[in-house]
Amino acid sequence: MKRRKFIQNTSLSSFGIVAGATVIGCKENSDTAKTSSVPKEKDTVVKTTIPIVIATWNVHDSTAKAWKVLEQGKSSLDAIEQGCMVEEANAEGQSVGIGGLPDRDGNVTLDACIMNKEGNYGAVVYMQNIKHAISVARKVMEDTPHVILAGKGAEQFAVSKGFKKENLLTDASKKAWEKWKKTSQYKPVINIENHDTIGMLAIDKNGDISGGCTTSGLSYKMAGRVGDSPIIGSGLFVDNEVGAATATGLGEEVLKTVGSFLIVELMRQGMSPQKACEEAIGRIVGKNQNYEHFQVGYIAINKKGETGAYSIHDGFYVTTYVNDKNESTKPVFFNKKG
Numbered sequence: 163m164k165r166r167k168f169i170q171n172t173s174l175s176s177f178g179i180v181a182g183a184t185v186i187g188c189k190e191n192s193d194t195a196k197t198s199s200v201p202k203e204k205d206t207v208v209k210t211t212i213p214i215v216i217a218t219w220n221v222h223d224s225t226a227k228a229w230k231v232l233e234q235g236k237s238s239l240d241a242i243e244q245g246c247m248v249e250e251a252n253a254e255g256q257s258v259g260i261g262g263l264p265d266r267d268g269n270v271t272l273d274a275c276i277m278n279k280e281g282n283y284g285a286v287v288y289m290q291n292i293k294h295a296i297s298v299a300r301k302v303m304e305d306t307p308h309v310i311l312a313g314k315g316a317e318q319f320a321v322s323k324g325f326k327k328e329n330l331l332t333d334a335s336k337k338a339w340e341k342w343k344k345t346s347q348y349k350p351v352i353n354i355e356n357h358d359t360i361g362m363l364a365i366d367k368n369g370d371i372s373g374g375c376t377t378s379g380l381s382y383k384m385a386g387r388v389g390d391s392p393i394i395g396s397g398l399f400v401d402n403e404v405g406a407a408t409a410t411g412l413g414e415e416v417l418k419t420v421g422s423f424l425i426v427e428l429m430r431q432g433m434s435p436q437k438a439c440e441e442a443i444g445r446i447v448g449k450n451q452n453y454e455h456f457q458v459g460y461i462a463i464n465k466k467g468e469t470g471a472y473s474i475h476d477g478f479y480v481t482t483y484v485n486d487k488n489e490s491t492k493p494v495f496f497n498k499k500g
């Protein structure tokens with residue numbers, strides 16, 4: 163299934179997430195999400211092995227690359243960067259890097275962030291003309307005293323570091339934008355079909371966790387709009403003592419609930435990654451009567467390599483590479499009505 167073609171229908175079925183040969187026990191738990199109360203630990207999540215990499219959507223090539231890096235004994239930070247770069251370089255993918263769908267003025271603008279085992283973080287927001295946003299984010303983290311660079315400043319910094327400027331608007335994305343303009347009349351699109359970001363979390367052979375998130379953001383967004391993906395605690399959070407989480411979907415809702423930080427803090431209190439993802443979705447659903455009209459999905463991993471994933475609607479996919487198996491699965495979801 164193409165990442166951009168998700169959530170046309172919702173079904174009653176739910177699926178366990180399979181990590182290697184291990185089925186992660188994660189029953190659908192809409193009561194938890196509705197009440198947004200802190201659930202009691204009942205579902206036990208089966209431990210996987212490390213190294214492990216987990217990512218939002220069907221991104222087998224990206225997880226395969228990250229796995230290779232982990233297998234070589236390199237750091238989870240290297241794995242995240244190189245894994246995300248694969249999709250950023252894929253011109254056919256219309257949500258990340260080159261080929262990303264533009265904002266409503268026809269400009270492709272990228273958001274990305276990366277976080278390492280020391281809790282250091284780097285991000286670029288609203289950056290144009292440079293496809294490897296994840297690598298520029300890493301340079302911001304490693305080579306500047308800052309954590310976020312935006313717009314022109316991010317682009318100039320990237321060029322100063324040797325990144326090549328190129329036109330990120332492919333013919334296919336330009337055509338899609340032109341088609342959208344005819345019918346949309348510049349109304350903001352808030353639906354459930356035009357989000358998909360790569361959020362990736364990895365644990366290396368040393369047991370150290372890193373994460374990254376890269377996206378062209380909400381398609382046909384207003385010029386200047388920044389989503390959750392590059393914002394620490396919202397689109398991504400990593401605490402090497404505890405675990406990590408990352409998000410995809412309508413960034414405004416993730417930002418308002420600081421979702422990834424929430425999930426990591428819930429795991430710190432002893433909650434499983436699965437329950438913590440359900441709780442974070444519950445916070446969003448509890449505050450939005452119109453949740454039927456947008457999607458948010460979370461994935462999480464804890465220090466032991468246990469994983470979790472949950473979304474508001476059906477159609478969210480997660481790719482996990484562990485125990486030499488690279489598999490996409492469909493997590494359980496909140497909205498069973500469709």
Ligand code: ASP
Binds near residue numbers: 257356379391
């Ligand atoms: N979360 C991203 C944003 O709001 C979009 C996505 O996940 O596709 O920018």
